[in-house]
Amino acid sequence: QQQVKQSPQSLIVQKGGISIINCAYENTAFDYFPWYQQFPGKGPALLIAIRPDVSEKKEGRFTISFNKSAKQFSLHIMDSQPGDSATYFCAASLTGNQFYFGTGTSLTVIP
Amino acid sequence: ETGVTQSPTHLIKTRGQQVTLRCSSQSGHNTVSWYQQALGQGPQFIFQYYREEENGRGNFPPRFSGLQFPNYSSELNVNALELDDSALYLCASSQGLAGDLGETQYFGPGTRLLVL
Numbered sequence: 001q002q003q004v005k006q007s008p009q010s011l012i013v014q015k016g017g018i019s020i021i022n023c024a025y026e027n028t029a030f031d032y033f034p035w036y037q038q039f040p041g042k043g044p045a046l047l048i049a050i051r052p053d054v055s056e057k058k059e060g061r062f063t064i065s066f067n068k069s070a071k072q073f074s075l076h077i078m079d080s081q082p083g084d085s086a087t088y089f090c091a092a093s094l095t096g097n098q099f100y101f102g103t104g105t106s107l108t109v110i111p
Numbered sequence: 112e113t114g115v116t117q118s119p120t121h122l123i124k125t126r127g128q129q130v131t132l133r134c135s136s137q138s139g140h141n142t143v144s145w146y147q148q149a150l151g152q153g154p155q156f157i158f159q160y161y162r163e164e165e166n167g168r169g170n171f172p173p174r175f176s177g178l179q180f181p182n183y184s185s186e187l188n189v190n191a192l193e194l195d196d197s198a199l200y201l202c203a204s205s206q207g208l209a210g211d212l213g214e215t216q217y218f219g220p221g222t223r224l225l226v227l
Contacts, residue, residue, distance in 0.1 A: 043218030089153050097167045101153030
């Protein structure tokens with residue numbers, strides 16, 4: 001059973017546009033929801049994370065929106081830049097013990 | 112760079128062989144997790160070690176085993192390799208459990224394993 005479902009699989013956005021990636025989770029006991037960015041040949045790097053007691057968290061151009069009742073969370077990248085082109089993974093964790101990752105979204109930002 | 116290193120970077124093995132992958136954690140980190148990332152997929156949790164003890168395991172068979180050493184470096188061992196074991200193997204280290212009290216897990220660049 002896929003614990004975390006991510007969409008879309010790929011996304012193409014114009015420079016300056018907004019990129020939106022969505023995730024849905026199954027286990028209501030999850031208490032930590034990070035987003036990771038991965039460039040080719042590199043391991044994933046933490047971008048931003050949220051806990052379920054908060055509905056939104058913003059760090060620079062990156063915002064997580066969290067809907068606990070719908071068991072969904074999303075990543076918004078404002079003013080998308082070509083340097084943001086990468087694969088993005090959402091994840092969910094229970095007390096940091098085991099992380100369940102989504103299948104990834106390949107983002108391409110066109111200049 | 113995250114300060115997490117893995118060796119080797121690439122490896123080719125044949126079916127049935129055994130392999131050992133190594134990870135050097137970021138200084139001061141006492142928790143290491145190992146993940147398998149198949150091509151085009153998200154990382155899948157294999158297991159986690161906290162202060163040299165296994166602290167959780169994903170849905171992987173017993174032929175996947177690990178160790179964490181007193182200096183907090185670790186290794187992943189896979190016996191009786193199968194073709195489906197071909198993947199990128201990532202380790203991630205953290206000071207305590209990632210997500211707890213704001214702790215972050217830092218990933219290494221991975222070891223790409225090809226099983227023929």
